[in-house]
Amino acid sequence: MSAIAVESLYKVFGKGARGAVSQLKAGVPRDQLNAKGVTAAVIDHNWSIEPGEIFVVMGLSGSGKSTLIRMLNGLIKPTSGRIEIDGVELGSLSPRELRRLRREKISMVFQHFALLPHRTVVENVAFGLEIKGLNKTERLERAREAVELVGLSGHEDKLPAQLSGGMKQRVGLARALAADTEILLMDEAFSALDPLIRQEMQDQLLELQSKLAKTIVFITHDLNEAMRIGDRIAICDGEVKQLGTAEDLLLRPADEYVAEFTADVDRSRVLTAEAVMEPCGTGDTSEFTTVESDVHVNELYEPILSSKAPLLVVDDNADPLGVVTTRSIIKSLSPEPDTGAGEAEQERQPA
Amino acid sequence: MIDYLRDWLWTYVWKPLPDMPFGDWMETFIRWARDAWAAGFDAVDTGLEFLYANLADGLLWLPSGIMVLLFAAAAWAARGWKLGVGIGIGMFVVAWTPYWEQTMQTLSMVLVSAAIAILLAIPLGIAAAESRAVSAVARPVLDFMQTLPAFVYLIPVVMLFSVGVVPGIIATIIFAMPPGVRLTELGLRQVDREVVEAGQAFGASPARILARIKLPLALPTIMAGLNQVIMLALSMVVIAGLVGGGGLGSVISGSLGRLDIAAGFNAGLAVVLLAILLDRVTQGLSDRTPVARAAKLAR
Numbered sequence: 001m002s003a004i005a006v007e008s009l010y011k012v013f014g015k016g017a018r019g020a021v022s023q024l025k026a027g028v029p030r031d032q033l034n035a036k037g038v039t040a041a042v043i044d045h046n047w048s049i050e051p052g053e054i055f056v057v058m059g060l061s062g063s064g065k066s067t068l069i070r071m072l073n074g075l076i077k078p079t080s081g082r083i084e085i086d087g088v089e090l091g092s093l094s095p096r097e098l099r100r101l102r103r104e105k106i107s108m109v110f111q112h113f114a115l116l117p118h119r120t121v122v123e124n125v126a127f128g129l130e131i132k133g134l135n136k137t138e139r140l141e142r143a144r145e146a147v148e149l150v151g152l153s154g155h156e157d158k159l160p161a162q163l164s165g166g167m168k169q170r171v172g173l174a175r176a177l178a179a180d181t182e183i184l185l186m187d188e189a190f191s192a193l194d195p196l197i198r199q200e201m202q203d204q205l206l207e208l209q210s211k212l213a214k215t216i217v218f219i220t221h222d223l224n225e226a227m228r229i230g231d232r233i234a235i236c237d238g239e240v241k242q243l244g245t246a247e248d249l250l251l252r253p254a255d256e257y258v259a260e261f262t263a264d265v266d267r268s269r270v271l272t273a274e275a276v277m278e279p280c281g282t283g284d285t286s287e288f289t290t291v292e293s294d295v296h297v298n299e300l301y302e303p304i305l306s307s308k309a310p311l312l313v314v315d316d317n318a319d320p321l322g323v324v325t326t327r328s329i330i331k332s333l334s335p336e337p338d339t340g341a342g343e344a345e346q347e348r349q350p351a
Numbered sequence: 352m353i354d355y356l357r358d359w360l361w362t363y364v365w366k367p368l369p370d371m372p373f374g375d376w377m378e379t380f381i382r383w384a385r386d387a388w389a390a391g392f393d394a395v396d397t398g399l400e401f402l403y404a405n406l407a408d409g410l411l412w413l414p415s416g417i418m419v420l421l422f423a424a425a426a427w428a429a430r431g432w433k434l435g436v437g438i439g440i441g442m443f444v445v446a447w448t449p450y451w452e453q454t455m456q457t458l459s460m461v462l463v464s465a466a467i468a469i470l471l472a473i474p475l476g477i478a479a480a481e482s483r484a485v486s487a488v489a490r491p492v493l494d495f496m497q498t499l500p501a502f503v504y505l506i507p508v509v510m511l512f513s514v515g516v517v518p519g520i521i522a523t524i525i526f527a528m529p530p531g532v533r534l535t536e537l538g539l540r541q542v543d544r545e546v547v548e549a550g551q552a553f554g555a556s557p558a559r560i561l562a563r564i565k566l567p568l569a570l571p572t573i574m575a576g577l578n579q580v581i582m583l584a585l586s587m588v589v590i591a592g593l594v595g596g597g598g599l600g601s602v603i604s605g606s607l608g609r610l611d612i613a614a615g616f617n618a619g620l621a622v623v624l625l626a627i628l629l630d631r632v633t634q635g636l637s638d639r640t641p642v643a644r645a646a647k648l649a650r
Contacts, residue, residue, distance in 0.1 A: 070548075073552055075548060075551055075552060099554040099555070099556060100554065101554075102551075102552060102553060102554035103553065103554030104554075106552070107552070107553060108549070108552040108553075110545050110548070110549060111545070112543075112545050113545075114543070114545040114546045114548065114549035115546070116546065116564065116567070116568070117568070117642055117645045117646065118567055118568075118640075118641035118642045118644070118645045127549075127553060128553040128554075130563075131550075131553050131554055131555045131559065132554075159645045159648055160645075161645055161646065161648050161649030162648060162649070175553075179553060185552075
């Protein structure tokens with residue numbers, strides 16, 4: 001069963017929202033509704049997330065991504081459509097049942113941390129457990145474990161005002177982890193942080209994820225971030241423009257909109273050896289240096305420079321899959337979709 | 352031509368409107384209420400009189416010299432030794448005037464009416480913050496309560512409770528309550544939306560969000576409201592001297608009648624020093640709220 005599933009999900013703000021949904025279904029474009037003072041934030045979303053997956057929703061501001069994530073835990077009611085969490089439809093729950101679902105199944109990390117300024121780090125982390133009704137000793141003990149997990153040991157008794165942005169967000173993350181829910185919603189969680197700290201937090205999230213295997217919905221407006229951490233990425237502008245892995249988006253953009261987005265991405269960090277390799281042919285490859293198929297292109301530079309022959313890409317069983325040459329690497333870095341090599345070269349001739 | 356038009360306007364447009372008896376309606380209502388709810392007013396009268404008399408007796412139970420030290424100690428505890436010394440000197444000066452007893456009576460009236468005003472104001476402020484409808488109704492009523500000239504309250508209140516301390520306290524409660532409601536509402540509405548959302552996202556009930564998130568974060572603003580309530584109460588309690596409210600108000604209205612500059616100045620000085628005491632101590636308390644302390648740490 002999917003951890004989260006949404007089906008023809010719509011959210012429209014403004015007067016006559018329901019009418020607007022039927023208009024959208026009939027194919028009236030979003031801009032035309034905007035002119036009438038109705039804002040369509042989420043249009044016809046249909047997707048599901050498997051347990052343990054990091055699902056990134058990526059979009060510019062105003063693309064409805066914050067609205068979307070708030071619908072997943074019922075903070076915002078959909079205008080129409082279904083949301084299922086572990087097979088339970090949110091719309092069928094009473095407010096009390098909905099609160100219980102949030103306590104037990106879903107926690108959230110916020111863009112601006114949303115910490116209580118008068119509580120210490122460990123008291124903030126214990127907040128979710130306090131709501132769950134754990135007694136003080138137990139919740140503080142579990143909060144301390146979560147604080148340690150995010151690497152904030154020694155700061156337990158500080159107040160949020162005494163912490164840097166990155167540390168504050170670690171508190172936010174620890175609070176969500178301490179609640180011990182299967183699903184973690186992260187709303188632009190790293191967007192307010194400096195670039196270096198942001199990368200550090202991304203690494204930490206991936207490391208934690210490898211241990212904890214939560215189902216994570218991650219909202220961001222930064223495509224590099226999306227590609228770095230997302231198992232699958234949904235590019236949204238009201239509706240879902242494309243949903244797929246980072247490689248799908250780079251190699252097979254669904255439309256202009258997605259292609260424009262992906263143009264600026266550092267492709268070498270997203271594409272893997274498998275995605276850029278060429279067929280082996282029939283020659284003798286026994287002398288070639290081998291690389292695993294899931295190694296990123298930016299890690300191939302060094303081996304290919306120190307080897308005269310192409311690199312041999314192998315799978316988990318060490319069976320050959322293809323070869324990577326300098327040429328195939330350079331080709332992979334250009335954002336042009338798969339066209340014949342000759343044509344591409346011609347296009348690039350100065351006019 | 353212009354004169355003709357003016358005459359016409361006065362004769363046919365304005366003149367036919369009769370004077371509306373707003374005042375008569377109010378008077379009829381008050382007279383009716385006095386008879387209809389006599390038992391209720393008696394109970395309120397007895398209750399407030401009891402509170403006031405006991406508090407005033409308590410404050411006057413010890414000699415003024417020891418009370419001065421106690422006030423200084425309270426100020427020290429609320430804010431620090433500097434304020435303790437300042438308040439000690441101020442209250443010593445008050446004890447030096449002939450009006451220590453009246454000052455303690457006035458203080459009792461302020462404390463009783465401010466306590467009741469804030470007990471009414473906080474729930475009202477919460478209701479106004481949670482509901483737009485309550486807020487929309489409360490706002491003009493509060494404007495009315497706050498701007499109606501203070502003296503005007505005294506007339507119906509005296510009619511309901513006769514002269515004495517209680518009408519003064521009632522008028523003071525009505526007059527001093529509005530900033531308590533307003534600042535409670537403001538403080539709650541100013542709480543960061545994301546933090547409230549965090550409470551919701553972790554499954555907290557609305558009551559819990561109010562108690563654990565909104566009220567603690569709004570507390571510094573609510574305390575500022577308490578400060579305002581107390582200061583307004585002090586100003587009203589002095590005016591209540593006109594209806595036999597006792598305390599410094601009676602001294603001041605008496606000296607106004609006799610043009611007694613000396614007595615008026617003594618009592619006025621005591622009012623000022625009492626005002627400083629109440630203001631600084633409540634400010635000190637609001638600086639001690641957890642959120643205000645955390646904010647200070649950030650600097």
